[in-house]
Amino acid sequence: xxxxxxxxxxxxxxxxxxxxxxxxxxxxxxxxxxxxxxxxxxxxxxxxxxxxxxxxxxxxxxxxxxxxxxxxxxxxxxxxxxxxxxxxxxxxxxxxxxxxxxxxxxxxxxxxxxxxxxxxxxxxxxxxxxxxxxxxxxxxxxxxxxxxxxxxxxxxxxxxxxxxxxxxxxxxxxxxxxxxxxxxxxxxxxxxxxxxxxxxxxxxxxxxxxxxxxxxxxxxxxxxxxxxxxxxxxxxxxxxxxxxxxxxxxxxxxxxxxxxxxxxxxxxxxxxxxxxxxxxxxxxxxxxxxxxxxxxxxxxxxxxxxxxxxxxxxxxxxxxxxxxxxxxxxxxxxxxxxxxxxxxxxxxxxxxxxxxxxxxxxxxxxxxxxxxxxxxxxxxxxxxxxxxxxxxxxxxxxxxxxxxxxxxxxxxxxxxxxxxxxxxxxxxxxxxxxxxxxxxxxxxxxxxxxxxxxxxxxxxx
Ligand SMILES: Cc1ncc(COP(=O)(O)O)c(C=O)c1O
Numbered sequence: 004x005x006x007x008x009x010x011x012x013x014x015x016x017x018x019x020x021x022x023x024x025x026x027x028x029x030x031x032x033x034x035x036x037x038x039x040x041x042x043x044x045x046x047x048x049x050x051x052x053x054x055x056x057x058x059x060x061x062x063x064x065x066x067x068x069x070x071x072x073x074x075x076x077x078x079x080x081x082x083x084x085x086x087x088x089x090x091x092x093x094x095x096x097x098x099x100x101x102x103x104x105x106x107x108x109x110x111x112x113x114x115x116x117x118x119x120x121x122x123x124x125x126x127x128x129x130x131x132x133x134x135x136x137x138x139x140x141x142x143x144x145x146x147x148x149x150x151x152x153x154x155x156x157x158x159x160x161x162x163x164x165x166x167x168x169x170x171x172x173x174x175x176x177x178x179x180x181x182x183x184x185x186x187x188x189x190x191x192x193x194x195x196x197x198x199x200x201x202x203x204x205x206x207x208x209x210x211x212x213x214x215x216x217x218x219x220x221x222x223x224x225x226x227x228x229x230x231x232x233x234x235x236x237x238x239x240x241x242x243x244x245x246x247x248x249x250x251x252x253x254x255x256x257x258x259x260x261x262x263x264x265x266x267x268x269x270x271x272x273x274x275x276x277x278x279x280x281x282x283x284x285x286x287x288x289x290x291x292x293x294x295x296x297x298x299x300x301x302x303x304x305x306x307x308x309x310x311x312x313x314x315x316x317x318x319x320x321x322x323x324x325x326x327x328x329x330x331x332x333x334x335x336x337x338x339x340x341x342x343x344x345x346x347x348x349x350x351x352x353x354x355x356x357x358x359x360x361x362x363x364x365x366x367x368x369x370x371x372x373x374x375x376x377x378x379x380x381x382x383x384x385x386x387x388x389x390x391x392x393x394x395x396x397x398x399x400x401x402x403x404x405x406x407x408x409x410x411x412x413x414x415x416x417x418x419x420x421x422x423x424x425x426x427x428x429x430x431x432x433x434x435x436x437x438x439x440x441x442x443x444x445x446x447x448x449x450x451x452x453x454x455x456x457x458x459x460x461x462x463x464x
Contacts, residue, residue, distance in 0.1 A: 012395065012410065014380035015462050020412055023461055027419035028062040034423065037078040041066040057090070060430040061415070065422075070097030073443040075427060083427035084447040088438030090429060091245070091277050094303035094389060095351045096442030102306045105346035106339065114339040122341035129348045130314055133285040134275075134298055138320035140313050141336045145276035145301035146174030148311035149239060151330050152272040152297045153178045156237035158328040159319060160268060164231055166214045166224060166238040169196045170403025172246035173239055173274050173299075180205045181213040183246070184434070187407050193217065194226075218244055218402040219252060221259045228267045237270035237296070242287035245277040247406040248392050249385040249436050251399075257293040270319070272297040276311070280304060280352055281438060282388035290387075306351055308343030356441040360389045363439050363448050367391060370452030378463045382413070385436075392436035393417060393455070409433050417458050424454035 011020075032039065042064050046052040053064050066078045073096050075085040085093065095102050127139040142148050153165055153176075165178060169190065173179035182190070183201035191197030196215040200207070214231065216223040216238075228235055242257055244250035264271050273295040279286035280303040288298060296319050301311035313330070315323075322328045334340070368384045371393060375382050381397045395413035400406050414432035421428045429435035437451075 012381040012413070013397070014378055014382075015413070020416065020462070024412065024416050024419065027416065027423055030423045031419055032062055034081055035063065035065065035077060035079050037080075038066045039063060041078055057431065065427075072096055072098070073440060073447050081425070083422070083425050084443070084450050085427050086421075086437035086439065086443075086447075086451065087427045087429045088440060089307070090302070090435070091281060091390070091438050092302040092305075093307055094281055094438065094440055095306040095347060096440035097307070099306065099351055099442060101346045101350040102308075102343060105306075105342045105350075106308065109339050109342035112338070115334070115337055117333055119336055120338050120341065122338065122345045123336045126312075126341055126344045126348060129345075130300070130312060133348075134279070134288050134300075134314055135285065135294055136298055136314035137317050138315055138324075140320075140323060140330050141341070142301075142311040142313065142330075142332055143309050143334050143337070143340070144174070144311055145274075145299065146176055147332065148276065148299035148301055148313050149173040149179055149272070149274055150176040151313050152274075152299050153236075153239060155297060155313075155315070155319060155322060155328055155330075156239075156270045156272060159270065159322050160236040162234050162236040162269075163212050164214055164235045165212065166216050166227055166235060168218045168240050168244070168403075169215050170218065170247045170406060171239075171241055171244060171274075173241075174276070175202075177205050177209040178213055179239065181210050182215045190404070190407075193404060194223070196223070217404070218250055219256050220402065221256060221263060224260060225263055228263060228269065232267070235264075235267060235269045237272060238264055239272040239274055241278065242273045242275065242291060242293070242295075243278050243282060243387050244403075245390065245436060246434055247403055248394050248400065248409075248433055249387060249390060250401065250406065251385065251387065252291065253401065257291050261293055261295065270296040272299065274299045276301040277390070278387070280347075281390050284352065284354070284357060287387075303352075304347060305340055305343040306347035308340050310337070310340035310344050312344075351441055357388075360439050360441065360443075363443055363445070364388065364391060366445060366448045367437075367439070367451060370448065371455050374452070374456045374459050378459045380459060380463060389439040390436045391439075392433075395433070406433070413462070416462065417455070420458035420461070421451065421454045424450070424457065426451050426454050 180201040182199045185199035275286040279300040298314040411432040
């Protein structure tokens with residue numbers, strides 16, 4: 004893993020960093036011969052040997068056999084405390100009795116009709132109560148939800164341009180595949196971030212319709228709205244950035260954005276695909292008290308079953324109700340997905356569960372924070388509800404440019420230590436964060452902290 008950083012960060016000895024990573028990768032490979040065999044076999048029939056490109060982990064993909072409670076098990080029989088949570092979706096943990104029962108019951112009643120069922124209303128009513136937006140529709144993935152939200156902002160305003168945040172990820176449709184993880188050499192000046200396609204296959208004509216602003220930077224949004232007066236349909240943003248570690252919004256930032264956009268006749272979409280349900284019962288919307296025009300949910304909503312939702316104000320969703328914007332999909336409102344969402348909202352993600360998660364969050368933050376302080380490491384912990392991560396930087400990060408400055412090798416070394424010590428954190432180094440589920444307990448968090456302590460001992464001077 005290449006690094007632009009030559010000298011060690013305070014508290015770390017850098018000379019051996021490469022050696023420590025190599026040693027941990029060897030341990031990793033020794034523990035997982037079964038995964039190696041599966042990876043080799045899979046390459047014959049699955050492109051890249053995986054089912055999504057982000058399952059290609061270094062030094063090799065990890066093949067799982069099953070999950071139960073707070074744990075997952077690989078095909079070699081190794082047990083892990085699962086803090087990966089399927090990239091933030093497994094807030095229910097695994098095989099939660101309420102989820103198993105709901106899914107089993109619905110399987111016996113039919114899993115697909117493409118006609119509405121009562122659970123659609125139960126789930127929509129509960130989402131309205133939690134997130135404060137009155138009208139909802141369903142989809143199947145976060146990508147579909149943000150695609151519909153972008154379409155809707157354009158449909159309502161009759162404008163083509165949208166604004167997104169540099170370093171923000173909103174799924175893999177064309178309009179938001181812009182400046183997701185741009186390289187330092189491509190980002191352009193801070194006052195005018197470049198519009199960098201995030202992948203091949205994205206037409207330049209579409210990329211040009213997506214303007215890019217810095218996070219926590221209302222001036223960049225004001226400037227874009229001024230420069231493109233009357234042409235911006237709206238802005239899509241993660242209210243708490245969660246695809247660049249965790250970056251918190253500064254006080255007043257989101258409220259100012261809403262005011263600015265509305266003053267220009269543009270709309271605001273909160274992409275709560277990651278933050279919704281995991282940061283609290285009503286996501287970042289309830290936490291910040293800022294009401295957007297649209298909210299996108301997915302991941303944790305289905306308790307492990309694929310479902311997404313788009314919520315909107317009455318005015319926004321009238322465009323759907325009237326048919327002016329046709330929001331469609333064969334599997335939208337699928338009964339199996341709705342049974343999962345109903346169980347998740349009504350039986351799993353309860354006030355008591357959020358209280359438990361908060362206690363575990365505090366335990367993790369305190370435990371890891373203590374190790375950092377004892378060792379004098381240049382790192383800190385950022386958390387929001389069930390989500391948290393170690394940021395290997397002395398200072399709080401406030402935007403993607405700050406995030407770019409973090410040496411990713413520390414995150415990779417930490418991930419390997421956790422993995423070899425029986426804790427499955429999400430791969431991809433500094434980008435991702437942990438998810439504490441409703442089934443985790445103190446012993447799980449203590450394993451996380453214990454591994455961090457061993458990592459810190461091996462890495463510090
Ligand atoms: C904030 C955010 N929005 C949208 C998506 C896309 O969701 P999906 O992978 O379900 O399409 C993701 C996925 O990681 C995400 O993190």
